Amino acid sequence: MDSTRIGHSSLSLDLKVGSLRFPGQVPKGLPKSLKHEEEEFLMKREAGDLKAELNRVSEENKRLNEKLAAIYEDYANLQRQVMDLITTMCSDGGSVSPGRKRKSESLAMHGYNIDGADGMTNNCMGHQIGRNSSENSCKQAREECLKVSKLYVRTDPSDSSLVVGDGYQWRKYGQKVTRDNPCPRAYFRCSFAPACPVKKKVQRSAEDRSILVATYEGEHNHGNPSQLTAPSGSSRGGSVSRRSSGPSNITLDLARVGSQQEVETPELPARSLVEQVAWSLTKDPEFKAALTTAISGNIL
DNA sequence: CGAATTTGACCAGCGC
């Protein structure tokens, strides 16, 4: 995403407000008539400058809007492609793979190595494979797709803890060694709200032990506690413990093309795109200063 | 001492 680029685009709104002279502020040592003429001349020139600057800023604003619209369109296209893929997979029925007809998590896990297809889709495939190709199961799988997401977290391979710091509080309720992966899988429940239905499974990737695969099921019925309050001092367990992974090394497999991307929540709402841009703009001190100057110039 | 984690037992789904 080039939101940062947008944020740092050449928005130097230098309206030369500082050079604006008020009536009466005339350079000393000039005859009064000359002073008056020069004053008028300067004001005209500044007005012209301001107009030009305003036009330029308007143009820039227009360009940014177009950029944003293009990004939106790309996003919508991607979403459509994902849905098409899901539909195609569903209509193909269970012909993808024989093997064990169970919640084929292993298949979903392998998915992230195959290509850049997103984890939710892989997951959906995982659920979909192994069920009959009836419409109902397809719908069910699609519904599950909406609620299940995966995160891939790179950690130190020597660190044996299965902790994924995602801002929520988790209570571990089980651990199991699964057939297809010698690394144990840990089961967590969201402990921030007693009624929160969200569960999380964390397991090291069989191929790359340095990668933790966190599978989220369900949706939180509360906000992110790390955003509401500072993480409480609950020292153990819970995943609030930050020792193994900061946000910077959490990735969606959607973004696993080459380099890692910064944290994304499992479901990235379309609105957040705007928020991201707004955030990067408001974070930019240059932009703030320019905006302030422009506004104060307008007022003056 | 209370809360969180560990771990073996148990249960349910699925293939044979």
Added chain:
DNA sequence: GCGCTGGTCAAATTCG
């Protein structure tokens, strides 16, 4: 029906 596997429970254990 049996065995295998993933998921969950709950008593025991650990830790601050």
